[in-house]
Amino acid sequence: MSQTNLLTATIRQLQLHYWIIFSSLGLFLLLILFQLIPYWQESRPVSIILERYLIVITLIAIPLALKMFANKLKKSPLPLTSGEARNLYKKASLLRIYILSAVTIIHIVLFGISRNMNFFWFAILLFIVFLFCRPSYQELENLLETPAGSDTGHLDNEDNIADDTSAGE
Numbered sequence: 001m002s003q004t005n006l007l008t009a010t011i012r013q014l015q016l017h018y019w020i021i022f023s024s025l026g027l028f029l030l031l032i033l034f035q036l037i038p039y040w041q042e043s044r045p046v047s048i049i050l051e052r053y054l055i056v057i058t059l060i061a062i063p064l065a066l067k068m069f070a071n072k073l074k075k076s077p078l079p080l081t082s083g084e085a086r087n088l089y090k091k092a093s094l095l096r097i098y099i100l101s102a103v104t105i106i107h108i109v110l111f112g113i114s115r116n117m118n119f120f121w122f123a124i125l126l127f128i129v130f131l132f133c134r135p136s137y138q139e140l141e142n143l144l145e146t147p148a149g150s151d152t153g154h155l156d157n158e159d160n161i162a163d164d165t166s167a168g169e
Contacts, residue, residue, distance in 0.1 A: 003082045007140055010086045014093050014135035021101050022130055025108065029123055032112035043115035051118060054110065058103055058122055062129055065099040068092070073139065078146060085143035093135050100126060100133065 001009075031037050072092040080088065104126040111119035 006082060006086060007137065010090060011135055011137045011140060014090060017094070018097060018130075018134055021097055022127075025101060025104050025130075026127065028105075029108050029111075029127075032108060033120075037112065044113055046110055046114040046116060050110075051116065054106065055118070055122070058107070058126070061099055061103045062126070065096045066129075066133075068099075069096040069133075073143065076143065078143065080143045082144065085140060089135075089140045089143060093133075096133055097130075100130060104130075 035041050069092045072088065072095075076084075076088055104123055107119045107123040107126065110116070111123060
């Protein structure tokens with residue numbers, strides 16, 4: 001298989017994984033919203049402390065998932081081989097999706113238990129965040145390219161800082 005076919009297959013696999021998680025979470029939310037799951041037809045109160053901690057966890061988890069993905073991709077030595085790039089991108093993308101889906105599931109379940117609209121709106125917010133986390137061929141392809149400005153093998157020293165030669169030489 002050629003490199004382009006392997007990259008395309010990886011992106012297709014990640015997008016399939018993404019859409020399965022996204023649609024199953026959406027279906028789960030709709031089933032709970034319209035009370036089609038018999039277990040969660042009555043609302044029970046949830047502790048205000050649990051609600052506040054979950055809001056804090058959500059506010060930490062969203063940037064954490066996005067930043068961890070970006071850091072894993074940025075801190076890798078570029079250019080990567082095709083196999084290394086695919087493995088790195090796959091691990092980072094799945095980690096980002098799993099963190100967001102875990103927090104989304106918690107909000108959906110607590111909305112089903114308590115019927116508290118705060119959990120519902122946070123679930124909607126997490127679905128919006130999901131829309132911006134779709135795997136992309138361009139991000140994966142960028143891992144294979146040499147970054148701009150590092151075409152040469154040495155550092156440009158225009159200011160002659162830490163230069164041992166005298167000015168006239």
